[in-house]
Structures are given as structure tokens and as C-alpha cells.
Amino acid sequence: MASKYKSSKIYLKMEKRDNSGALFINDKREKETHPHYQGKATIGGVDYYVSAWVKDGAKGKFQSLSFKPVQEQAKPTDKPNYNNKHFDDFLGNL
Numbered sequence: 825m826a827s828k829y830k831s832s833k834i835y836l837k838m839e840k841r842d843n844s845g846a847l848f849i850n851d852k853r854e855k856e857t858h859p860h861y862q863g864k865a866t867i868g869g870v871d872y873y874v875s876a877w878v879k880d881g882a883k884g885k886f887q888s889l890s891f892k893p894v895q896e897q898a899k900p901t902d903k904p905n906y907n908n909k910h911f912d913d914f915l916g917n918l
Contacts, residue, residue, distance in 0.1 A: 842866050847876055865891070 845865025850858060859875035866872070871894040876887045 840866060842869060845872070845874055847874060859890070861887075864894070867891075871895070 843866070845863055845867075847861040847863040850860055850862045852858075853860065860878045861874075861876040863874045864871060865874050872891040873894060875890040875892075879886055879888050
């Protein structure tokens with residue numbers, strides 16, 4: 825079922841406030857593993873993608889949430905180079 829809302833356009837029109845966000849129906853959901861709702865939130869000044877799944881529990885339905893930073897932390901791709909003159913000079917001065 826397609827949503828009548830375009831989540832990205834609505835989110836852009838919303839006032840961005842810290843420690844808040846919005847979820848919208850995921851109209852691109854194709855598999856059971858895909859979230860029922862998606863959106864964005866700002867927590868502590870950091871923007872996050874938010875995904876939500878509707879699940880059945882012992883006390884009824886509930887939502888399970890997942891948060892992923894919009895800008896992932898850069899992961900180091902290069903190993904430190906311990907074979908250089910500056911490092912050898914540093915070790916020699918210890």
C-alpha cells in the first residue's frame with residue numbers, strides 16, 4: 825500500500841529540533857525484514873536514520889526501533905606505518 829506522503833519532503837519542511845524526529849510509513853517495503861516505518865531524528869545534535877518494525881509481544885503490539893548515524897564515523901583504512909624515520913627517532917629517544 826503506497827503512502828500518500830512523501831517522507832523526505834515532509835521531513836525537510838519540518839522544523840528540526842534536538843532530541844526529536846519523525847517516522848513515516850515505508851512505502852518501499854518489499855520483504856518482512858524491511859522496516860514498517862522509516863524517518864530521521866536528531867539526538868544530541870547528531871542526525872540519525874530511524875527504522876521501526878511493528879511486532880507482536882506477550883502484552884500486544886509494539887515497535888522495535890533501530891538508529892543509524894546519517895554520517896558514519898570514518899573507519900581507519902590504513903594500518904599505522906611503524907617503519908619510518910620519525911617513529912624510529914621517537915623510539916630511540918625513549
